[in-house]
Amino acid sequence: MxxxxxxxxxxxxxxxxxxxxxxxxxxxLAPGGPLAxxxxxxxxxxxxxxxxxxxxxxxxxxxxxxxxxxSRLLIGDWGQSYRDSQPVLAIIGSHLFATLLxxxxxxxxxxxxxxxxxxxxxxxxxxxxDYLATIGAMIGLSIPTFWFGLIAIYLFSVKLPWFPAxxxxxxxxxxxxxYAHHLVLPCLVLTLVTVAIWSRYMRSAMLDVQGQDFxxxxxxxxxxxxxxxxxxxxxxxxxxxxxxxxxxxxxxxxGALVAETVFTWPGMGRLxxxxxxxxDYPVVMGVLMFSAVFVLLGNLxxxxxxxxxxPRIRLT
Amino acid sequence: xxxxxxxxxxxxxIAPAARFRAVRRFVRHRLAxxxxxxxxxxxxxxxxxxxxxxxxxxxxxxxNRFQVPFMxxxxxxxxxxxxxxxxxxxTAGQVSLAVGFAAMxxxxxxxxxxxxxxxxxxxxxxxxxxxxxxxxxxxxxxxLLLTLAAFIQPGVWTITAIIAFTSxxxxxxxxxxxxxxxRERDFAIAxxxxxxxxxxxxxxEILPNAVAPIVxxxxxxxxxxxxxxxxxxxxxxxxxxxxxSWGNMLNSAQQYLTSAPWLAIFPGLAITAAxxxxxxxxxxxxxxxDPRLDA
Numbered sequence: 001m002x003x004x005x006x007x008x009x010x011x012x013x014x015x016x017x018x019x020x021x022x023x024x025x026x027x028x029l030a031p032g033g034p035l036a037x038x039x040x041x042x043x044x045x046x047x048x049x050x051x052x053x054x055x056x057x058x059x060x061x062x063x064x065x066x067x068x069x070x071s072r073l074l075i076g077d078w079g080q081s082y083r084d085s086q087p088v089l090a091i092i093g094s095h096l097f098a099t100l101l102x103x104x105x106x107x108x109x110x111x112x113x114x115x116x117x118x119x120x121x122x123x124x125x126x127x128x129x130d131y132l133a134t135i136g137a138m139i140g141l142s143i144p145t146f147w148f149g150l151i152a153i154y155l156f157s158v159k160l161p162w163f164p165a166x167x168x169x170x171x172x173x174x175x176x177x178x179y180a181h182h183l184v185l186p187c188l189v190l191t192l193v194t195v196a197i198w199s200r201y202m203r204s205a206m207l208d209v210q211g212q213d214f215x216x217x218x219x220x221x222x223x224x225x226x227x228x229x230x231x232x233x234x235x236x237x238x239x240x241x242x243x244x245x246x247x248x249x250x251x252x253x254x255g256a257l258v259a260e261t262v263f264t265w266p267g268m269g270r271l272x273x274x275x276x277x278x279x280d281y282p283v284v285m286g287v288l289m290f291s292a293v294f295v296l297l298g299n300l301x302x303x304x305x306x307x308x309x310x311p312r313i314r315l316t
Numbered sequence: 317x318x319x320x321x322x323x324x325x326x327x328x329x330i331a332p333a334a335r336f337r338a339v340r341r342f343v344r345h346r347l348a349x350x351x352x353x354x355x356x357x358x359x360x361x362x363x364x365x366x367x368x369x370x371x372x373x374x375x376x377x378x379x380n381r382f383q384v385p386f387m388x389x390x391x392x393x394x395x396x397x398x399x400x401x402x403x404x405x406x407t408a409g410q411v412s413l414a415v416g417f418a419a420m421x422x423x424x425x426x427x428x429x430x431x432x433x434x435x436x437x438x439x440x441x442x443x444x445x446x447x448x449x450x451x452x453x454x455x456x457x458x459x460l461l462l463t464l465a466a467f468i469q470p471g472v473w474t475i476t477a478i479i480a481f482t483s484x485x486x487x488x489x490x491x492x493x494x495x496x497x498x499r500e501r502d503f504a505i506a507x508x509x510x511x512x513x514x515x516x517x518x519x520x521e522i523l524p525n526a527v528a529p530i531v532x533x534x535x536x537x538x539x540x541x542x543x544x545x546x547x548x549x550x551x552x553x554x555x556x557x558x559x560x561s562w563g564n565m566l567n568s569a570q571q572y573l574t575s576a577p578w579l580a581i582f583p584g585l586a587i588t589a590a591x592x593x594x595x596x597x598x599x600x601x602x603x604x605x606d607p608r609l610d611a
Contacts, residue, residue: 014447015447015450015451015454018447018448018450018451019451019454019455021451022451022452022455026460026463026464026467135347138347138592138595138596138599139588139592141591141595142539142543142588142591142592142595143584143588143591144543144546144547144550144563144566144584144587144588144591145547146547146550146551146566147546147550147566147580147583147584147587147588148584150566150569150570150573150580150584151580151581151584153573154573154574154577154580158573158574249456250453250454250455250456250457251456253456253459254456254457254458254459257456257458257459258458258547258551261551272459272462273462273551276462276463276466276553277552279466284463284466285463287459288455288459288460288463291455291456291459292451292454292455292456293454295454295455295456296454299454
């Protein structure tokens with residue numbers, strides 16, 4: 001177990017390093033590099049620009065700059081926002097809760113619905129339900145999330161005024177129910193994609209398990225079918241889904257960005273797009289790097305949890 | 317979907333009869349045929365439609381602004397300037413479909429090249445390339461796409477390029493897996509023994525046998541590219557007006573959502589149809605090209 005953890009951790013550190021290289025490269029893709037925002041200031045002369053470049057250390061060799069950038073990243077100094085001079089990490093932190101709330105709620109919902117659809121599809125393979133679920137999942141993956149959000153707003157917020165079309169809570173009323181009420185539509189929109197993916201994986205995991213010897217043994221023992229399904233098949237089929245949950249994080253993060261934009265949900269995605277509109281590059285880069293690290297750690301956590309839950313995996 | 321990540325079996329020993337069988341399986345695949353029809357309708361409609369349809373996509377018709385669909389001269393209604401929605405959908409379709417195709421070709425070429433080198437040479441080089449793929453996949457694609465889009469001058473070609481840049485990784489993974497197993501096969505080893513050059517083994521021996529999974533991945537990549545283009549354009553960083561794309565039509569439709577919902581409904585339907593169509597075709601190709609189904 002320790003060996004598995006160790007090698008997995010080393011891999012993650014290596015990946016993290018490559019991720020940082022890509023991030024640094026992207027930073028330098030900005031027109032004019034990190035100087036871009038000063039170049040736009042009216043009345044800025046070439047000399048002043050050169051002086052700022054010198055102050056920021058931009059005239060030094062790239063590897064030196066990279067090292068400096070990376071070491072500041074590692075000690076948590078992610079720079080300051082151009083907009084309000086707040087430290088980038090603090091800004092991200094203040095938007096993190098909203099995003100995690102949205103992602104968590106929709107993931108939970110997607111797991112429940114997706115597991116149900118997937119298991120039922122696998123048990124009644126090639127039935128009408130299975131067929132419709134397959135087609136439904138493919139269409140669900142094809143619908144642009146933002147459009148689905150707009151339609152949801154039009155139907156359930158404009159035509160039928162059931163749910164608020166934006167924000168996370170009503171000013172002056174931040175009760176649990178108020179949060180939940182605001183959460184319904186963005187969560188629904190984000191869940192669409194997740195359910196589609198989850199139900200597909202769940203179905204194939206269930207089909208894999210059903211063909212195995214221990215299921216035949218359980219049936220041969222004369223156990224009732226529902227016990228075989230619930231205690232033997234489903235338990236084993238759900239195990240690999242831990243990894244699937246980890247692998248889905250980038251998709252959910254991308255979906256959250258879109259859902260947050262459509263529903264003016266004050267999370268990280270919304271922050272990212274706002275910063276992009278203001279050309280607030282430190283925050284943009286910060287959120288980009290943060291999301292990559294988040295994905296990386298999420299995958300690592302999923303793998304570790306899987307190894308804890310399923311001893312067979314540690315041996316490979 | 318899980319099947320997408322599984323390396324399909326090589327098809328080097330497929331006789332012509334089996335190839336016909338693959339075609340027949342594809343034609344019999346109901347969803348795939350639905351997909352083919354959907355894409356044909358969209359492509360023909362977008363590229364031939366404007367020549368047959370009576371309205372021009374740029375003509376401003378103030379008397380009919382905000383015309384409701386099916387309630388006047390404009391079939392699918394008109395926008396705030398009275399421009400015909402149907403005609404605009406056609407022009408936008410040309411842009412969105414072309415971007416989708418071009419991004420697919422670019423990302424498939426890049427992904428195949430990197431995957432082939434990584435799978436064929438393996439060792440340190442292959443490992444390094446594949447770790448780069450893993451690292452790229454850590455970035456949620458819309459975040460990376462938007463960051464790059466904000467840094468560059470938005471245009472049809474630049475948007476195509478950055479979409480390709482953020483979606484070649486799956487192809488690379490598929491191709492790497494194929495090359496890794498195929499280079500150990502007898503025919504590849506035989507080619508090495510008679511002293512064929514690396515380039516010859518890669519292009520003439522291994523690549524033709526890895527075509528099936530590449531075709532499947534490429535088809536699914538068209539769907540993804542169309543979707544990604546609509547995302548960035550909707551968020552304002554993709555194709556810029558006055559050039560319409562399905563995504564940026566939705567961006568401008570957003571503010572009229574309550575008064576003129578049809579401006580949002582139809583472009584979204586077009587995107588959904590195009591993406592669904594390519595996904596259906598990809599699914600059908602995957603089933604048809606899978607030799608394990610040969611009974």
